[in-house]
Amino acid sequence: MKRYNLSVKRIIFGLIGSYLLYVLLTAVVLFGFYSPDIQATVFEQESAYEYFRSKDRVALVDDGVKAGMARLHVIENATSSLDISYYSMQGGDSVPVFFSTIIDAADRGVEVQILLDGIFHNLRGKDRDMIYAVEKHPNIELRFYETLDILRPWTWHNRLHDKFIIADQEVALIGGRNIGDKYFASDGYQDAVFDRDVMIKRTSEIEANQISAIDEMIHYFQLVWEHEYTAPATNNLRNRQVKKAENSLEKLRETYILWQENKPLAYQETIDWGKMFHPTNGVYFVHNSLERGHKEPNVWIELVRLMEQAEDSIFLQSPYIIPTDNMIRFLNVENVTADDITLLTNSLAATPNIVAHSGYRNHRKDLAGRDLNLYEYQGPNDSVHTKSMVFDKQISAVGSFNLDARSTFLNTESMVFIDSESFAHELIEKQEQTILPNSLPVSPTGDYHPEYEEMAAPVSSFKRGLAFVTTILVQFFEFLL
Structure with a gap:
């Protein structure tokens, strides 16, 4: 035996x-072992800007509370359709409030399609009942992109990282925020994150052979929605699940009523959204391709193109900056001639993602030693989750794309590119008011300038030791970060 x-x-x-x-x-x-075929991409592919240059109007949504209000505003004012795509539901009261608002819209007759990442959607445990609730509603359909397949581990990296809402094919909201309290919190909330969205409004000023950026977003959403990698949340609800669905629907309807009656003070402000919009010379939407394995890095290609075309200034902000060899192969550094280049990311003190930050630390000294300004946000209780870029204080890019290999080659990613001096001015102004004052420059030695060292946010010994170890380890797989 x-x-x-x-x-x-x-x-x-x-x-x-x-x-x-x-x-x-x-x-x-x-x-x-991946090596991108650059000849088939950068040098043969023309910019989307040449084709889709509609003059949609845009509004910057920078503040966390306003970002929550913007989502509720878009959903509550929808009359016919809602297309919603998100990576993750990350907890707190905002998740049931978000779904309760969707239920209320569906109760009014709005047709709703919700697309979530198949692994990191986070609707598990007690939150799983919300899946049953939306599945039970006749006007809502929920699908997951690339669910977990233990027999094909290479599919695990094929993640849906888009974050946007389209209402009535007329208004869209796109940015870097997932759904969770830390993204929509007021000042002083522990572990809040800075992030950024753009609200887009269709206009009738569309030239011949050009379409609205919202039409491009709708086309992309349907492409993913109908893709072979996308599956319904459930095939059929069992009797026990039907009961849970009915109870969850009732709770969500109650949640919506209670929210309307007892909104936090910060959410009771009346916002004239119309006054926030900027005119544009052009707006266009860019997304990665959908293959498993390595994708065509369309977003990165467009960013590289704008970096090489910029004449005066480049501003790049990302929670993670990990310029791998395969990314740099797309960039001809000699063609980047702008005098003022600024990169801004999280410091070790601020980052919530030690692994990704460790990938950045392997490039930190090299980046700081180049002819650019490298800043690290210090917190104290916040981190930077914003993915935004500005070129020559004229063309802005906002969306889900991080400056790393995962966003470049592995995830679905999408960004909206905006040609508007006034929008770029507001974005830079908000940046200078909120994030830069709490950031420190990194010297060419890879450390903070001596005069700023005392201003650096404290880092625990455990976090510092963990970063030291992971910085060594991630050198061997930064192509997955």
Whole structure:
């Protein structure tokens, strides 16, 4: 019997070890051999700006509370359709409020399509009942993009990272925020994040052979919605799930009523959204392709194009900056001639993602030693989650794209590009008022300038030690960060 038990254990451990080796080879090592075909991309592909230059109007949504209000405003004012795409529901009261507002819209007859990432949607445990609720509603359909497949580990990296809402094919909201309290909190909220959205409003000023950026967003949403990698949330609700769905629907309807009656003071402000819009010379939408494995890095290609075309200034802000060799191959550094280049990311004190930050730390000294200004946001209780860029104080880019290999080659990503001096001015002004005053410049040695060292936010010994170890380890797989 002992020999039998030992043999069974050996078989089990052998199977587990074989599976882990299989995962290592197909989900890690395989991706390390990728080498992009640049000739087939940058040099043959023309900018989307040449084709889709509609003069949609745009509004910057920078403040967290206003960002929450903007989402509710767009959903509550929808009359016919809502297309919603998000990476993750990240907890707090804002998640049930978000879904309760969607239920209320569907009760009014609005047709709703919700698309979430199939692994990191976070609707589990008690929140899973909300899946049943929206599935039960006749006017709502929920789908997941690329659910977990343990037999094909290479699909695990094919994540849906888009974050946008389209209402009535007339108004859209796109940016870097997931749904969670930390993205929509008022000042003083512990672990809040700075992020940024753009509200887009269709106009009738469309030239021949050009379409609204909102039409491009709708086309992309339907492309993902109908894709073979996308699946319904549930095929059919079982009796027990139907009961949970009915209870959850009732709770969400009650949540919406209570929210209307007891909104936090910060959410009771009346906003004239119309006055926030800027005129534009052109707006266009860019997204990555949808292949598994490595994608055509369309967003990165467009950003590289704008970097090389910029004459005076470039401003790049991302929570993670990890310029891998495959990313840099698309960029001819000699063609980047702007005099004023600024990069802004999180410091070790501010970052909530040690692994991604460790990837950045391997490039920190090299970046700081170049002819640019590198800043790190210090917190104290916040982190930067914004993905936004401004070129020559004229063309702005806002969306879901991080400056790393994962956003470049692995995730679905989308950004809106805006040609508007007044919008760019507001974005830069907000940046200078909120984030830059709490950021420190990094010297060419890879440290803070001596005169600023005392201003650096404190970092615990544990976090500093963890970063030291992970900075060494991630060198071997930064192509997945």
